[in-house]
Structures are given as structure tokens and as C-alpha cells.
Amino acid sequence: MNITKPTLLVDLQKCKLNLQRMLDKANSKKVDLRPHFKTHQSIQIGEIFKEFGLKKITVSSVEMAQKFAENGWQDITIAFPFNPLEIKIIEQLSDKVELNILISSQISAQKLKSITRQKLNYFIEIDTGYHRSGILAEDFKQIARAIKLLSAHQFIGFLTHSGHTYQAGSIQEILEIHRDTIDKMKILKQQFASEFPHLTLSIGDTPSCTLAENFESVDEMRPGNFVFYDLMQLNLGVCKLEDIAVCLACPVVDINRDRNEIVIYGGAVHLSKEHILHNSKEIFGQVVKLTDTNWYKLDEDIFVISLSQEHGIIKASDELIHTIKIGDVLGIIPVHSCLTMNLNKNFKFKST
Amino acid sequence: MNITKPTLLVDLQKCKLNLQRMLDKANSKKVDLRPHFKTHQSIQIGEIFKEFGLKKITVSSVEMAQKFAENGWQDITIAFPFNPLEIKIIEQLSDKVELNILISSQISAQKLKSITRQKLNYFIEIDTGYHRSGILAEDFKQIARAIKLLSAHQFIGFLTHSGHTYQAGSIQEILEIHRDTIDKMKILKQQFASEFPHLTLSIGDTPSCTLAENFESVDEMRPGNFVFYDLMQLNLGVCKLEDIAVCLACPVVDINRDRNEIVIYGGAVHLSKEHILHNSKEIFGQVVKLTDTNWYKLDEDIFVISLSQEHGIIKASDELIHTIKIGDVLGIIPVHSCLTMNLNKNFKFKST
Numbered sequence A, B: 001m002n003i004t005k006p007t008l009l010v011d012l013q014k015c016k017l018n019l020q021r022m023l024d025k026a027n028s029k030k031v032d033l034r035p036h037f038k039t040h041q042s043i044q045i046g047e048i049f050k051e052f053g054l055k056k057i058t059v060s061s062v063e064m065a066q067k068f069a070e071n072g073w074q075d076i077t078i079a080f081p082f083n084p085l086e087i088k089i090i091e092q093l094s095d096k097v098e099l100n101i102l103i104s105s106q107i108s109a110q111k112l113k114s115i116t117r118q119k120l121n122y123f124i125e126i127d128t129g130y131h132r133s134g135i136l137a138e139d140f141k142q143i144a145r146a147i148k149l150l151s152a153h154q155f156i157g158f159l160t161h162s163g164h165t166y167q168a169g170s171i172q173e174i175l176e177i178h179r180d181t182i183d184k185m186k187i188l189k190q191q192f193a194s195e196f197p198h199l200t201l202s203i204g205d206t207p208s209c210t211l212a213e214n215f216e217s218v219d220e221m222r223p224g225n226f227v228f229y230d231l232m233q234l235n236l237g238v239c240k241l242e243d244i245a246v247c248l249a250c251p252v253v254d255i256n257r258d259r260n261e262i263v264i265y266g267g268a269v270h271l272s273k274e275h276i277l278h279n280s281k282e283i284f285g286q287v288v289k290l291t292d293t294n295w296y297k298l299d300e301d302i303f304v305i306s307l308s309q310e311h312g313i314i315k316a317s318d319e320l321i322h323t324i325k326i327g328d329v330l331g332i333i334p335v336h337s338c339l340t341m342n343l344n345k346n347f348k349f350k351s352t
Helices: A012-028 A043-051 A062-070 A084-096 A106-115 A140-149 A163-167 A171-193 A206-211 A231-236 A318-323 A337-343 B012-028 B043-051 B062-070 B084-096 B106-115 B140-149 B163-167 B171-193 B206-211 B231-236 B318-323 B337-343
Strands: A007-010 A056-059 A075-081 A098-103 A121-127 A154-160 A200-203 A246-256 A261-265 A276-278 A281-283 A285-290 A295-297 A303-307 A311-315 A329-334 B007-010 B056-059 B075-081 B098-103 B121-127 B154-160 B200-203 B246-256 B261-265 B276-278 B281-283 B285-290 B295-297 B303-307 B311-315 B329-334
Touching (some): A075 B261, A084 A106, A171 A206, A206 A231, A329 A337, B012 B206, B098 B106, B163 B231, B206 B231
Parallel strands (some): A075 A098, B075 B098
Antiparallel strands (some): A285 A295, A285 A303, B285 B295, B285 B303
């Protein structure tokens, strides 16, 4: 593949398989798929979603909304708390495309009300237990007040991201969190149904969207990571290693046989410092074998055990250390594909 | 300052003070300062170093060497293990500028010997205890063999990076590591002095270069981080908060008074996921007060306690939570300025 330095490879075929599976799931559950584009942030990868007939997307910043709007996307939800400092760009964008913003508290609603007269579409962000942002699902009063404050605007529905599934210790626990989310959102929908019979319930996280079967009352799902998956999802039991569609190709620059360590050109500026624990130790990526046209699981699980700015250190087995030479290129499956992709905007599609 | 989204601010005056102090130290110790440009990677900030009369620099990739060579830098050390896959660019660059590469093992020397006939300048990388890459300082045999293998090339000297100072628990411990480094490098110099009377001893890390007074036998220092410093250096006792020359300006997008949490627009794609421990808890940045022209320490230490892609969560005091409004902009001092800078190439100079 003519790799000379760290290069992120994207397997288009795997992306399409992952996308087809999620779309089949959404269709079978009669739920709209509004994929989150923060994972790839790429116009080119966005085109794949167009090929699958998708027209609605999610982004995590006004900047990303602008970028995809310029590329022809006409229906965009910014799934990030409303930032009043960007009201002008939001107003301009709302004139051009169907734009939904997120109101995550009563004071956020108050702020929006006070700074615009333009009619904007908004979701109320609901906190179903992740406790990052949003109004607690049980807090009907605050929710009602926010909606009342914004009566001049267009209320779309309730949106939640159950990010606490990423802390789950088992698939069972992910499904329990999802069940709890569904229950809370369903009650909310019932609570506001008489006033807003057409409100949308939108849920988000890749673990739930991939694993769950029960989407009762849900109208829309917004997973993002699923198009690539990564080591974190593998570790949670959400995907298989073979499903992961991104891999960082890294030149081997040194080998230390006394410590069974391989030094690669590939560090924190390529992979990000996101880590997971494996046998109580921090790991930053998993090693795969790379050929000209593909990557393959090794017989053993071998990991990147530390990262500095440009260096990665692999703790190798005796077998691996004796088959690898300086100048070879190894593949590293990233822990968090969204952050790795953000650092490698000049990715390459894997040759087939 | 017209901030509407996360924006890295660089305090030029602080950069210059940090640079002047390090240059004074180097001059007083009769050591050459060859600053590491991986910290800023910026042509514009590079110009400040030119103003101070500096002509030699360090970088951590061939790509960075190319970039700074194109901008007129004529004497560049690539302080990263030699990557044979980039030999062509290395050869081309060596024709244009004074370029030093790094040989970090006997097999790395063998590889270089086998793939080029061009005469190249090289350092031998010495491992004085960090155990990332390089030949152990005591391994005279391997060092001698590497030098012998590369007899057709130009041996410059020994280079080490005592990165284990970043694991030190006290200033005392940093100074002990530095003393150990100096001792090991001095012995090496003596060992090879008869054959190479003009060899250069080059040491690297910001903690040692900032704190130590003993630079016996050292010819060159290559600190990088010192131009900005950061929370990690503050935590090690290497700098004061007032010395830190970078700050991420982040809009406040929500406030949760029940949990004493402030949600900022500023996440892992702006700060990086580098963290340090404070009272056994992970922190990702420290909050400072931001005005139109400067940033200031708060009365209390308030930290960013979690990051997702675009969100940051601040655990606030009762006092802070009642003075902050949605739409305000807070300053966040990053944990690791090199990684934060890498994510914010469109930084702004702080107005004065």
C-alpha cells in the first residue's frame, strides 16, 4: 500500500456492511436512522450514507453542520447543547436547511428565547442517567417550562444519549440501561402526547442501537460509531474484531528483544490517548497483521501498551518479536475510532 | 476576543519569557539550546525562536523536518528512531540542510547501512532509564558495533531523552533522575572520547532542563514543552500556573446546579484525552478566569473532570456555579500543551 508513515486505513466494504446491518435493524423496528457524523466527519464517507438513501444526519457542532450543509445535506440535528455564542450561524443555517438544535435546560431555553426572534426547531435533551447534560427524564416541570418558554419555536421532541452504556460491565447491563432509557422516554412521550401528538423520541448510543431489540415508542436512532466500531465497542461485546472498519498502519522503527517490545511510528497524535483496561492494564490499540490488501487478527492478543507524541510501544509475544523486522508495517486497531479519525483526516481507503 | 467556539489562546509574552529563561540557563551552563519544535509545530511560533538567535532545532518526524526546512531552518535533528521507509525523503533533506537522524539500536544501524550510500549525520540514541527506545547506556558493545557499522556515515554523538522524569513524585526525584542521566552520559563520553574527541552529548526533557543546575559534560539540551508548559509540568513542580502560555477558551453551554457541574463546548478533540491525577481523580484541565486581554487563576482549584468528543464537564464550587452564565467563556489550562496544540492548529495569539 506504499505506507511510509502512520496512515489510517478505512475498509469501505466493512463500513457498508455495518451500515446495512444498522439500517436493516432500524427498518425492522420502524425507527428512522439519523446517523451521527461526528464519528467520521468526512464528506467522502458521508457519500456512502447517501448511497444507502439516508437523508437525515446528526452532528456534534455548528461547524460540522455548516460543513455538511454545504455538501448538500438538508436535514441536520446538532446533538450538542445550544451554544448562544453561535446564534447567528444557527439562524443563517436554519434559513437554508432543516436544522434542529438541542435545548438542555430551562436556562438554556431562556437564553435562546432572549436572543432570537427567528423560529427555530428544537429538541429537549433528556438525561436518562448518563448525567452529562440534559434535563432529568423525571423532571416534567422543568421540561414543561422549557417548552413553554419556547412557544414561539418549533418543538420537535425529546432526544437522549445513554452514554452510560460505555461504562457497562456486560451486554446484559447495556440492555438494562437501554430498557431503562426506553421506559423513561416512553413515559415522557405519554406525558406530553396530548399537547404534542407528533413529538419524536430520539435515542443515540451505538451499544444500545447495535444490541437491543426493543425500540418501543422510539421514532429515531442516532448511532455514529457503528460505521467503524473500535476496540472499545469490541471490549463491550458490541462488535467483533472483524467488524472494525479502521486500522492505523504504523511502520516498525525499532525492536527491543530484551523487553519484548516493538517501537512503532504511531503515537498520541495519530491514535489519541484514549485507552481501555485489559487485565487491569491500560491499552491504546490492538495489533493486527497487515498485507497489501487487508488486515488480519493475530493468533494472540497483542496490544499497544504506551504512547507518546509520535511513538507507540507494543508488548510483543516471543513469536511476534521474531517475525517482525524494522521497516515492516503493523496494523493497529484504535481504541476510539471517532478520536482517531479526527486525528487522521487524510485517511486512505484500503485497497481491495 | 470574539470567541464563539473552543479557541486555543497563546500568550506570546509568556512564551518569550519562558524562552528567555531557558536560553539564559543554557548560556550560563555553556550548553547549546536546540529546542524541540514538536510542542508547537508552528512556523509562526518558530519565528520567535529565530528572533532569539536560535538556529538549531529538534523535531519528532521527517514530516516536521521537511516543514521547517521549507521555512528556512537549516540545522535539524529528528529525535525519533530512524524510519527506513522514509529514507528517500531523509536523503533529499540531507542534501539541503544539516540533518541529524537517530540510530536507536544495532539493527537500526544495520538497516541504515544496507539502504543508503549517501553520507548521513547520526546520533546514537541512549536509553538512560526511560526504556522507550535507544541502546542502554551501559551497553558499550552494542554502541560500538552500531558506530562501526555506520563508519561510512558521520557520527555526531549521543542523544537521550529522560522521559521518566514525568513519572517522578517530587522535584528531588527529577533531579536524581537527571543526575543519573548526566553520570551515565559522562561515562559514555569518556569511553568514546579517544576515538571521537568532538562528540556531542545531547539531553532532552523539560523537567530536567528547567530544574537542574548541573550540566557537566552536556553539550546540548533539547527541551520542547517549556515554551508553553502545562498542567502536567505544574503538577510535577516544574513551572507555576502563571508561566503556562496556552489556554483553551471554551463557551459555557449549560449549568447543572444540582450536581455543581458546568458543561463547556470543549472536548477531547480540543484538549486531547491526556489526564493527570488530582486527589486520585482524573482531571483534564484547570479552569481559569478569562477577560478580553488575559486569563487569571481562580481563588480555588477547579478542574475539568470528564471529556467526551466535544463536551467538557467542570466540577464547580458553589461560588463559581453562581457567577457563571450560559454564554460566558471560561479558560482551560491544558494537561499536555503539545497534544492540545496539535489539535488546535488555528490558535490565536492572546490580545494584549
